[in-house]
Amino acid sequence: MKKKRNKLEIVYDIMRAIMDQKNRVRPTQILYKSNLSHKMLVEYINELVGKGLIEEVEEDKKRYYCLTKKGFRFIEDYEKVKAFMECYGIE
Amino acid sequence: MISIIEISPTWFYNYNIILEMFFAVISGLISWFGAKAYRITKKNEAKILSRAFLFISLSYLLEGVFSWLSIREILNKSSQIPWSYLLLRTTAIYSHKLFMLLGLIALFIFTIKEKRKEVFIILTAISILTISFQNSCWMSFFLLNTIFLLFISQYYLKNYMRRKNLASLLTSCAFILMTLANITLAISIENPILYVPSQCLNLGAYTALLTNLYIILKARK
Numbered sequence: 001m002k003k004k005r006n007k008l009e010i011v012y013d014i015m016r017a018i019m020d021q022k023n024r025v026r027p028t029q030i031l032y033k034s035n036l037s038h039k040m041l042v043e044y045i046n047e048l049v050g051k052g053l054i055e056e057v058e059e060d061k062k063r064y065y066c067l068t069k070k071g072f073r074f075i076e077d078y079e080k081v082k083a084f085m086e087c088y089g090i091e
Numbered sequence: 092m093i094s095i096i097e098i099s100p101t102w103f104y105n106y107n108i109i110l111e112m113f114f115a116v117i118s119g120l121i122s123w124f125g126a127k128a129y130r131i132t133k134k135n136e137a138k139i140l141s142r143a144f145l146f147i148s149l150s151y152l153l154e155g156v157f158s159w160l161s162i163r164e165i166l167n168k169s170s171q172i173p174w175s176y177l178l179l180r181t182t183a184i185y186s187h188k189l190f191m192l193l194g195l196i197a198l199f200i201f202t203i204k205e206k207r208k209e210v211f212i213i214l215t216a217i218s219i220l221t222i223s224f225q226n227s228c229w230m231s232f233f234l235l236n237t238i239f240l241l242f243i244s245q246y247y248l249k250n251y252m253r254r255k256n257l258a259s260l261l262t263s264c265a266f267i268l269m270t271l272a273n274i275t276l277a278i279s280i281e282n283p284i285l286y287v288p289s290q291c292l293n294l295g296a297y298t299a300l301l302t303n304l305y306i307i308l309k310a311r312k
Contacts, residue, residue: 008132081128083307087258089202089250090128090136
């Protein structure tokens with residue numbers, strides 16, 4: 001059975017989903033990639049926008065999300081920290 | 092007195108200080124990265140790991156600095172060995188022993204996933220008493236270190252078996268080399284010639300940890 005994701009892992013999955021879609025993604029695509037309920041996703045998105053990790057842009061009356069510089073830095077730091085923790089046996 | 096507190100050959104003093112500084116810097120870097128991991132993930136294990144390497148870093152740093160100061164003392168005086176030399180050298184050795192034990196106990200506690208602070212305090216007290224009331228405190232110090240390192244090494248070996256990647260292999264090799272270095276250091280009390288190979292084993296261990304850190308920091312996904 002797959003381990004339940006913690007909050008940080010969910011945040012990373014959302015941000016990674018945005019980054020993997022060339023840093024411009026519709027909310028429905030994030031919903032599909034992050035495997036969350038709509039209500040939960042809205043909560044997470046609002047928090048990430050509030051923290052300046054992602055930003056909302058509007059084009060042709062459509063809403064998109066993209067990572068900010070801070071967001072890119074977070075992903076880079078998180079991946080390094082994750083690799084570090086794995087090699088030192090931290091689950 | 093000097094023969095009691097010194098186990099490294101005289102010609103190796105300066106090289107030893109350089110090596111100790113190298114070990115202190117690498118342990119310090121791991122401690123800093125562990126603190127960063129804790130800041131991001133808030134995982135208690137990251138905090139323990141960071142503190143363990145901070146203690147190890149301090150053990151080498153203090154030994155290096157006090158050894159360097161003691162050598163300066165002996166160079167300035169031509170005839171007799173000054174008491175200040177003995178004082179500085181003793182401080183170097185005992186601060187190294189204390190912080191190294193604290194670091195290894197913290198690492199051991201991390202590997203057995205023990206959360207209670209009392210276990211750390213009891214193990215520290217028992218270890219300090221063991222090395223304080225022995226005729227050969229070097230021998231008991233190295234043997235204690237070896238016991239802790241054996242447990243830590245088998246944890247990292249299991250971690251490598253589970254992950255099968257270069258980074259975990261390097262961590263595992265580093266701790267195995269440290270264990271071998273400690274066994275060699277214990278033997279070197281009777282055979283001082285073995286002191287240099289044991290420090291070479293430690294050098295290999297810390298180089299593996301540094302390479303590991305380099306791989307992690309350079310990794311781009």
